[in-house]
Amino acid sequence: MGIINTSRIKSPWIMHFDNSSCNGCDIEVLACLTPLYDVERFGIVNMGNPKHADVLVVTGPVNRRTARVLKNLYAQIPDPKMVIAVGTCACSGGVFHNCYNILGGVDKVIPVDVYVPGCAAKPEAIIDGVVLALQKLSKALGVAK
Amino acid sequence: MNQWWIAIIAIIVAPIIGGFLAGIDRKITARLQGRYGPPIVQPFYDFFKLLGKSRIATSRMQFVWIYGYLVFMITCVVFLVLKLDLLLLIFLLGFAGISFVLGGFSSKSPYSHFGANRELMQILSYEPVLLLMALGVYAQNGSFMISEIMKPGAAPLLPSLWPIFIAVLLVLTIKLRKSPFDLSTSHHGHQELVKGIMTEFSGPYYALINLTEWYEIVLVLGIVALFWANPLWVGIIIALAAFVLELIIDNIAARMTVGWMVKFTWAVGLVLCVLNIAYLYLIKGGA
Numbered sequence: 212m213g214i215i216n217t218s219r220i221k222s223p224w225i226m227h228f229d230n231s232s233c234n235g236c237d238i239e240v241l242a243c244l245t246p247l248y249d250v251e252r253f254g255i256v257n258m259g260n261p262k263h264a265d266v267l268v269v270t271g272p273v274n275r276r277t278a279r280v281l282k283n284l285y286a287q288i289p290d291p292k293m294v295i296a297v298g299t300c301a302c303s304g305g306v307f308h309n310c311y312n313i314l315g316g317v318d319k320v321i322p323v324d325v326y327v328p329g330c331a332a333k334p335e336a337i338i339d340g341v342v343l344a345l346q347k348l349s350k351a352l353g354v355a356k
Numbered sequence: 357m358n359q360w361w362i363a364i365i366a367i368i369v370a371p372i373i374g375g376f377l378a379g380i381d382r383k384i385t386a387r388l389q390g391r392y393g394p395p396i397v398q399p400f401y402d403f404f405k406l407l408g409k410s411r412i413a414t415s416r417m418q419f420v421w422i423y424g425y426l427v428f429m430i431t432c433v434v435f436l437v438l439k440l441d442l443l444l445l446i447f448l449l450g451f452a453g454i455s456f457v458l459g460g461f462s463s464k465s466p467y468s469h470f471g472a473n474r475e476l477m478q479i480l481s482y483e484p485v486l487l488l489m490a491l492g493v494y495a496q497n498g499s500f501m502i503s504e505i506m507k508p509g510a511a512p513l514l515p516s517l518w519p520i521f522i523a524v525l526l527v528l529t530i531k532l533r534k535s536p537f538d539l540s541t542s543h544h545g546h547q548e549l550v551k552g553i554m555t556e557f558s559g560p561y562y563a564l565i566n567l568t569e570w571y572e573i574v575l576v577l578g579i580v581a582l583f584w585a586n587p588l589w590v591g592i593i594i595a596l597a598a599f600v601l602e603l604i605i606d607n608i609a610a611r612m613t614v615g616w617m618v619k620f621t622w623a624v625g626l627v628l629c630v631l632n633i634a635y636l637y638l639i640k641g642g643a
Contacts, residue, residue, distance in 0.1 A: 215408035221401040249391040251382075254398050259547030262412065262558035265405070289409040289559045 216352045219265070219291065220345050222254040226264035228284055230317070231307070232271025235331035236298035240268060242334045250338060261287035266344060267321075268337075272300040272307045273314045285321045291352075293324045293344045297337055302326045359438055366437040367430055374570025375399045377577075381543075381603060388607045403566050409559035414463040421459035422561050422568075428452035429571045436578045439503035443490045446483075449575070452568075453479045460540075460553035471552020475540035477614045481621040482527040488629035489579075492520045495636040506585040514583045514594075519632040521583050523625035525598060530621070531576045532599075533569075534606035537617050 227240050243250045244257055258264045261284045273281060285294070296317040299305040304315040317323050324347055327340035379396035386393025413419070429452045435445040453475070460472030490500060496516055497504050505513065514521055530537045538544070541554045557565055580598050581591035612620075 215404050218401040218404035219408060222398070222405040224402075246390040249386070249393075251386060251394050252392045254394050254401055257546055260551055260555055262556070263546075263554070263562060265409075287412070289412050291409075 216349075219352065220349050223265045223293075223341060223345060224256045224258045224263055225266040225268050225295075225341070226258045226261055226284070226288070227268045227270070228281065230269060230271035230277045230281065230301065231274045231313075232298065232300060236270035236301070236329075239331045239334050240270065240297060240337060243337055248334050248338065250341070253341075255341060261285075262289065264288050265292060266341065267292065267294045268297055268341075269294065269301050269317045269323075270297045272304045272310075273317055273320050274312045275314065276312075278314055278320050281317070281320050291348065293348060294321055295325045295327060295337075295340050295344055296323045297327045297340065298332045299328050299330045302328050305330065362437055363434045366433055370433050370574040371567055371570040374573040375403070377573050377599065378566075378570060381599075384600070384603050385544075385607060388604070399566065399570075403563050406563035406566070407560050411560060412558050414465070414556045417462040418459050418556065419561060421455045421462060422557070422564050424455035425452050425459065426564055426568045426571075428455060429568045429575065433571050433575050433578075436502065436575060439501065439506055441500050442493055442502050442505075442582075443487075443500040445502075446486045446490055449486070450479065450483055453483075456553070456565075456568075459557070463556040465556050467552060467555040471540045471555065474614055475553050477618055478530050478537065478540055481537075481618050481625075482530045485523045485527050485621065485625040485629060488626065488633065489517075489520050489524055492517050492629060492633050492636070495633050502582065505582055506588070508586065510586055512584045512586055512590075516636065517583065517632060519628035521580075523628045524580060524583075525601070526621050526625045528576055528580060528598060529602055529605065530617075531572060532602055534602050535609040536605075536612040538606075538611060539614055539617060542611070 227237070229237050241257075242248065243255075261267075265288070267285060267288060269281065271277075285292075294317065296302050300307060301317045304310075304313055307313045308315065314320065325340045325344045327336050329336050332340075376396060376399075378399040379394070382398060383393040383396060428448055432445050432448050432452065435441070435448065457472045457475045457479070460468045460475060493505065493513065494500055496513060497510070504510065533540075533542060535542075539552075541552045542548070554562065554565065577595040577599060581588065581595040584591040584594055
């Protein structure tokens with residue numbers, strides 16, 4: 212099982228979901244894939260399909276419409292999986308907190324592993340968040356890191 | 357007994373070579389796009405990670421077809437290394453492709469169906485070219501056997517079959533799922549409709565598809581290498597050069613439509629093959 216656990220750390224495929232974000236954080240998430248940051252050198256690939264993903268990257272506060280979609284996507288990701296909330300809105304609801312249609316942060320709907328605050332969160336912070344999530348996973352799996 | 361050992365070694369070594377080629381593919385593609393790129397062993401990390409994921413089933417038949425795809429592809433590789441019948445190898449490759457298509461059709465997802473339809477169109481594009489390639493080999497050698505091509509002292513096929521070689525390069529683009537023919541599924545467009553036929557495969561079954569693709573890379577490059585089988589190292593260099601050429605085409609070409617692919621491969625590939633075979637039979641007087 213050692214090689215599978217090592218591979219889990221080396222190959223996190225992320226899926227990005229936009230709840231009701233202002234697109235600021237979304238653009239920063241996509242900026243990670245550009246030649247400047249190039250997250251593919253860590254094996255991170257941006258997937259469009261929850262069935263292939265390992266890490267769910269969520270931006271924006273959860274509203275009543277997207278809560279159902281978010282739960283569905285989370286259920287479709289095969290185990291082991293992780294959730295990263297990117298941006299202040301995804302962490303707590305941000306400026307949309309207490310709006311009539313907003314439930315709050317992502318953790319109101321699905322369990323969140325790592326919070327990346329910022330408005331908008333910088334690409335460096337997002338990469339840090341993924342690294343932190345991987346450290347958390349490697350501790351849970353008992354892989355030395 | 358010797359044949360068994362060759363087959364077993366090929367079954368073990370082929371995916372390792374294929375995996376490294378896939379890693380080199382990702383590295384070169386990244387460099388061409390101005391990125392640093394993942395390590396060469398990245399496809400193996402992806403493979404083992406996928407093996408360790410939980411199994412989510414959308415349809416039970418899907419998995420039968422995926423195992424069929426893998427088994428037929430392994431059989432093709434064994435046919436190649438044991439130097440058996442080229443025509444039979446091409447029919448088996450057709451079976452492998454159809455298994456994959458049926459795997460895509462066996463779930464209810466419309467994306468999966470889109471991808472499976474496009475995969476069928478791809479088979480429609482490359483299968484006639486491969487069949488005519490086998491006929492061309494027959495016209496040259498008087499035999500479909502790969503052992504006849506690789507017989508010591510046999511003349512290389514490339515000087516007399518170069519139009520067919522160009523047509524086979526088109527097939528190589530389709531089989532490696534490279535632009536402009538990466539229609540049913542692509543290695544790059546992860547958010548697009550072209551993830552298509554892969555949509556419903558997850559976890560260990562997706563890993564099996566990756567494994568089959570590694571066998572496929574080795575198989576199609578092996579077929580390209582047959583064009584200069586004496587000495588074989590020239591053929592292998594030609595195959596690797598063709599592989600790098602595909603990567604460059606992949607990065608400079610846009611994706612075309614399905615109809616364009618069928619028209620193009622038939623208009624260029626089939627015409628080149630037919631002219632070549634006609635030349636061999638009518639002008640040179642056949643085998």
